[in-house]
Amino acid sequence: MGWFPCSGSSSQASKKKRKKKEIMNQIQSTSDNMKNATKDGGSNQIAAKTFTFSELAAATGNFRRDCLIGEGGFGRVYKGRLGSSNQVVAIKQLDRSGLQGNHEFLVEVLMLSLLHHTNLVNLIGYCADGDQRLLVYQYMPLGSLEDHLHDPVPGKKLLDWNTRMKIAAGAAKGLEYLHDKASPPVIYRDLKCSNILLGEDYHPKLSDFGLAKLGPVGDNTHVSTRVMGTYGYCAPEYAMTGQLTLKSDVYSFGVVLLEIISGKKAIENSKTGGEQNLVAWARPLFKDKRKFSQIADPMLQGQYPARGLFQALSIAAMCVQDQPNMRPAIADVVTALNYLASQKYDPEAQPIQDSNRAPPTPPRTKRDAGFERERTKRLL
Numbered sequence: 388m389g390w391f392p393c394s395g396s397s398s399q400a401s402k403k404k405r406k407k408k409e410i411m412n413q414i415q416s417t418s419d420n421m422k423n424a425t426k427d428g429g430s431n432q433i434a435a436k437t438f439t440f441s442e443l444a445a446a447t448g449n450f451r452r453d454c455l456i457g458e459g460g461f462g463r464v465y466k467g468r469l470g471s472s473n474q475v476v477a478i479k480q481l482d483r484s485g486l487q488g489n490h491e492f493l494v495e496v497l498m499l500s501l502l503h504h505t506n507l508v509n510l511i512g513y514c515a516d517g518d519q520r521l522l523v524y525q526y527m528p529l530g531s532l533e534d535h536l537h538d539p540v541p542g543k544k545l546l547d548w549n550t551r552m553k554i555a556a557g558a559a560k561g562l563e564y565l566h567d568k569a570s571p572p573v574i575y576r577d578l579k580c581s582n583i584l585l586g587e588d589y590h591p592k593l594s595d596f597g598l599a600k601l602g603p604v605g606d607n608t609h610v611s612t613r614v615m616g617t618y619g620y621c622a623p624e625y626a627m628t629g630q631l632t633l634k635s636d637v638y639s640f641g642v643v644l645l646e647i648i649s650g651k652k653a654i655e656n657s658k659t660g661g662e663q664n665l666v667a668w669a670r671p672l673f674k675d676k677r678k679f680s681q682i683a684d685p686m687l688q689g690q691y692p693a694r695g696l697f698q699a700l701s702i703a704a705m706c707v708q709d710q711p712n713m714r715p716a717i718a719d720v721v722t723a724l725n726y727l728a729s730q731k732y733d734p735e736a737q738p739i740q741d742s743n744r745a746p747p748t749p750p751r752t753k754r755d756a757g758f759e760r761e762r763t764k765r766l767l
Contacts, residue, residue: 389726393464393465394592395636396583399432402678403622404597404740406767409698412696417649421438424550429451429606433498435496435499435510435511435513436511436512436523437512437513437515438512438513438514438521438523439513439514439516439570440477440514440516440517440519440521440717441468441736442470442471442514443467443478443514443521443695445468445476446467446468446476446478447465447466447467448467450463450465451465452479454466457476457530457531458639459518459581461479461481461482461491461595462479462480462481462482463479463480463482463598464477464478464479464480465477465478465725466478466526469523470509474511475526476511476523476524476525476526477524477525477526477527478521478522478523479521479522479523479524480519480520480521481520481521481522481606483518483519488648489683489685491597491598491599492513492515492520492522492596494596494598494599495510495522495595495599496510496513496520496522496571496610497594498596498599502565502569502573503565504561504564504568504592505560505590505592506528506557506558506560506561506564506592507529507561507564507565507592507593507594508525508584508592508593508745509525509592509739510522510523510524511523511524512681515602515740520619525765527584527585527586527594528585528586528593528736529584529587529589530586531581531582531583531584531585531586532554532558532581532582532583532585532591532647533579533580533581534581536580536646536647537580537583537650537652538724540722543758546589546686547687547732548690548691548692548695548732549731549732551648552695552699552724552727552728553589553591553728554583554585554589554642554645554647555644555699555724555727555728556611556725556727556728557590557591557592557719558578558583558591558593558640558643559640559717559721559724560721561591561592561593561639561723562575562578562593562636562637562717563717563718563720565593565599565677566602566633566636566637566718567717567718568715570642571601571604572599572601572602572603572633573599573600573601573602574589574599574601574610574631574632574633574635574636574744575593575596575598575599575636575639576598576600576603576615576616576631576635576636577592577595577596577599577615577617577620577639578598578620578636578640578643579617579620579639579642579643579653580643580647580653581647582588582594582595583643584688587693593594597764598615598616600631601629602631602632602633603632609630609631609632610631611618611629611630611631612629613629614626614630615688616631616639617653618654619642619652619653619654619664619665619666620639620642620643621635621639622634622635622637622639622711623636623638624703624709624710626744632711633716633717634711634712634714635707635711636717636718637714637717637720638706638707638711639708640706640717640720641666641702641703641704641706641714642665642666642703642706642707644674644702645666645669645682645703645705645707645760646665646682646697646705648682648683648696648699648700649665649669649682649683649684650657650684650685650687651668651684652665653665653666659687669682669703669704669707669759670704670707673700673704676697679696679697679700680693680740681698682696682700683696683740688739689739689740690731690732690734690740691732692732692737693740695727695730695732696740698723698727702720702723702724706720710742
């Protein structure tokens with residue numbers, strides 16, 4: 388009789404070992420197919436460390452509730468401290484019955500192991516013990532952009548105009564790296580405010596690469612795939628046909644930029660009619676510069692530069708155009724946003740805008756005129 392428990396235990400252990408070996412083999416096999424994943428600064432070796440489940444349980448006090456810092460369809464994210472290095476980390480424990488399965492887990496490990504940029508979150512390691520799937524990231528102390536825009540903590544500093552433009556420019560740089568530096572290019576496919584994490588001094592990093600896809604190469608113009616992503620951020624042509632291109636990401640970025648400027652959510656279920664969808668709500672306002680100030684986030688309390696608002700909304704409007712070939716390349720978006728981020732707004736020296744009327748157009752300087760010509764030439 389005593390043999391049965393012993394055999395069962397041995398069988399369970401052996402199954403866990405086999406499962407873990409399968410995951411490791413899949414990771415290495417897929418890695419071999421992506422040996423040229425970056426043109427510069429990349430590595431074709433998996434740099435992420437493997438952790439045991441017990442190590443990560445210890446790091447989070449056995450996944451204590453007070454260590455929980457995020458939750459979603461994929462599972463839960465905990466703040467922890469690694470015993471081996473004393474490093475503070477974020478640990479994502481995937482829900483075994485959730486939205487992110489083995490495929491997405493493998494993709495995320497690969498992408499973040501092979502792609503490295505200051506505006507991409509750093510993957511420290513992962514765990515594939517039995518049916519447990521966990522990812523260990525650098526800890527981002529300021530949380531997500533979504534937290535600051537849509538769920539600000541009372542009494543905490545709100546995002547001012549300068550910080551918003553800094554975040555927008557940094558997120559665009561991360562996307563530019565994926566599109567223009569990675570080889571083959573990578574389509575992020577899940578750009579949204581909750582996936583832009585903020586470090587010290589509001590330094591933005593793109594996170595959550597489970598839906599990322601390798602982009603088209605050679606004469607191919609698109610990648611055909613099952614439609615995935617978040618409603619409100621998906622490009623219309625991708626949602627309708629499943630044809631994914633780099634310009635699909637540009638559309639999603641335009642939605643995020645609109646959120647940054649307006650403080651509104653991409654989809655606002657509490658609203659009715661045309662106000663539910665941010666892009667649909669903003670499009671009529673794009674046609675009249677006198678109404679641009681109505682798009683600005685009321686939380687800014689009019690503290691933003693009139694010309695900067697015009698230029699930021701012009702970029703957003705171009706990114707969310709229905710026709711993908713009319714959208715700008717992300718490199719041109721980076722050029723324009725870098726300029727806007729460099730133009731520091733001083734509320735003490737510049738007038739506060741009134742959202743109920745069109746702010747006066749400031750006098751054009753030679754530098755402004757040069758920027759406008761260059762932006763028009765590159766973005767249009």
